[in-house]
Amino acid sequence: MLFSFIIPVYNRPEEIEDLLQSLIKQTVKNFEVIVVEDGSSLTSENVCTQYSNQLDLKYFYKENSGPGDSRNYGMKRAKGDYFIILDSDCLLPPHYLKTVNTFLNNTFYHCFGGADAAQENFTPLQKAINYVMTSFLTTGGIRGSKISINRFEPRSFNMGISKEAFEKTGGFAKIHPGEDPDLSQRIQKAGYTTTFLPNAFVYHKRRISWKQFYRQVKKFGLVRPILNKWHPTSAKITFWFPTLFVLFTVVSIVLAIFSDVYFVLPLLIYLLLILIDSSIKNKSIIVGLLSVIAVFIQFFGYGLAFLRSTFFINFLKKDPEKQFPFLFFS
Secondary structure: OOEEEEEEEOOOHHHHHHHHHHHHOOOOOOEEEEEEEEOOOOOOHHHHHHHOOOOOEEEEEEOOOOHHHHHHHHHHHOOOOEEEEEOOOEEOOOOHHHHHHHHHHHOOOOEEEOOEEOOOOOOHHHHHHHHHHHOHHHHOOOOOOOOOOEOOOOOOOEEEEEHHHHHHHOOOOOEOOOHHHHHHHHHHHOOOOEEEOOOOOEEEOOOOOHHHHHHHHHHHHHHHHHHHHHOHHHOOHHHHHHHHHHHHHHHHHHHHHHOOHHHHHHHHHHHHHHHHHHHHHHOOHHHHHHHHHHHHHHHHHHHHHHHHHHHHHHHOOOOHHHHOHHHEOO
């Protein structure tokens, strides 16, 4: 197969350069690279030009229409048999494409997803955010776990889709975030099987601050009830966990203040587990402490937004696009 890497980018030329360097180091070379500039004011054209003699690389500039539409734009212009979608803030280990190529040649799937990980040289903040986004203790491993091999919902930072599946589904919708699990569900409804590919991981840099992280997870929380309405079979009780954590935290603190201090003990035990687990996995107590902060930001941001969106979408029956227009590109 010929693979086409599809990479939308918005005002991040330095990230594209790092990603292109990692693509050069791939041990399997049967691929092309499609970079789609999504209306950036700070473009990546010069960077792509520098690497065009080392990679089969095509650069396209278009007006801003969101990452989903930009990926569709790139896939329509790609010549590969199989498309691999990446975010611009990702890096690939040298074995990545060899792992994918071997897997698909042995057991072909029309759509796969891989995990994301933190590289050793990432900042403590990047490692802490990566931990809470991927740990079983915080998300149940929904972003990449060997437990959920089949019917996995690939995420667009590391997602493979066959040309056939793309043409049958039409690609990504205009919602963002949430365009990737939506496409995964539509791929399954079209008769294809999605799967998780354990060793095809990427290093996800996530160059964000606490404020940006909160804004990101808040949008995730707003989007999920919309996706559950569109795809009822995708709804899971675990999506309520962040909201329940918020309630549990508030009740524990209130009872500890006005009744008995021991009511806060279960919460402290859970946070201690986060601290220990993250510190061990990241070999840093600093990352462990930051992970505790990140847990509160993630759960409160997602949980309260999920509750708000559920109220408007499920109970008041509001039109998602009219209620939350900032989640949709025109």
